[in-house]
Amino acid sequence: MYPVFRPAPSTLAAWSASLFCLGFALQTLGPPPLRAIEKSGGNVVRVRLSEWQVTLDPEKIPPGPVVFEVTNSGTVPHALEVEGERIEKSTETIQPGARASLKLDLRAGVYEAYCPVGKDSHKMLGMLNHLKVGAAKGAAAPEHAGKGRTTENAHVTAGKATENNENKEEEEYSTAKTMRIIGGGPVIQILPGPFPFAKEASAVIESRPADQQEDLTHKAHMGPYSNNVAKISGEISLVAVDRGKSGDSVSGVAEVVAQDGAHWKVVMDRVQTQDVPFNPRFGGVIMGLFYHGSSGVHTPLVPTIQSSLALWAFAHLYRNGQLITDDARVHVMLLSRTRRPADWALDCWDCSTRPIEELQLQVTAAPNAPPFDTPGGFLFINWEKSPHPVAAS
Helix, strand or coil, X not given: CCCCCCCCHHHHHHHHHHHHHHHHHHHHHCCHHHHHXXXXXXXXXXXXXXXXXXXXXXXXXXXXXXXXXXXXXXXCCECCEEEECCEEEECCCECCCCEEEEEEEECCEEEXXXXXXXXXXXXXXXXXXXXXXXXXXXXXXXXXXXXXXXXXXXXXXXXXXXXXXXXXXXXXXXCCEEEEEECCCCEEEXXXXXXXXXXXXXXXXXXXXXXXXXXXHHHHHCECCCCCEEEEEEEEEEEEEECCCCCCEEEEEEEEECCCCCEEEXXXXXXXXXXXXXXXXXXXXECCEXXXXXXXXXXXXXXXXXXXXXXXXXEEEEECCEXXXXXXXXXXXXXXCCECXXXXXXXXXXXXXXXXXXXXXXXXXXXCCCCXXXXXXXXXXXXXXXXXXXXXX
């Protein structure tokens, strides 16, 4: 038999004390990278997500481990994705008011920090910022940054250095995208009724704030996106200019004979950049946007679509030759087809892969103004086979 070694009681006590101290030290230190971050105080970036911006604090850090502490202070779900220098990592979707964290090890360079929700539609609407790591050169601002803000805020966002404003405006106008659209095919008027995909939309509605839930639930039962349609006649032609952060423009005319025989004329002459009630904030002219439905962008009471053009405008509205208002709210989309030709019913919850050929015109009264003399108090017209848009001369 081998001799059994039994340490003296004093030795056992010393070993126990040493192990206790080691355990306490390890527990106190925590994971080495995070402890180093906390000690240095430089590689923690606090991120705030909202409609439609990403705020970074700080915007420049030294290379090494970094923790992104992310808060969604908006009204719809968002996420954070960090991309650059062969890294592309993101958080899970973050609900309004919730938080998440993302731990990365970054080398020197410039990284995009953006919201990837809605197939990058949130990014396109302005949720893009740049994080500088080490001695990195600056990055250009996103084309659509601040798109959804009011005109005043958009001008403030255009640049902190006022001496560069003229150069920035010239650059925006030189890269302006212009589109001319003419309505084509059958014309239908969409009348109030239940939304046929209310069950699919309910999960999206439940994630919205209480005031939005109430409004959206009401519209799901009796709203403007329904299968209650009537074939009518009408024409529309417009020119829209997308200049990025500000300076968008629209000019167009639509004339329709509605289901009740009334003749309506809509003259669009300026863009709308004011808030859209009960929805994330939109305005101006936006081209090439994936949204609606379950995309996390705007109302879920429309199937998810891909749009070549989306614009918000003010218009002069005439009924039977009489001016009703100079302040009508207009929303126009050239979008992927959502309705079947047989009866013009909505027949897809995700219509984003269909051909873009449906031209939609929606006209509503200004806030606190009386509704129009038409079913539901609004005009909602579709041109079902509109040709592809062309660049305006």
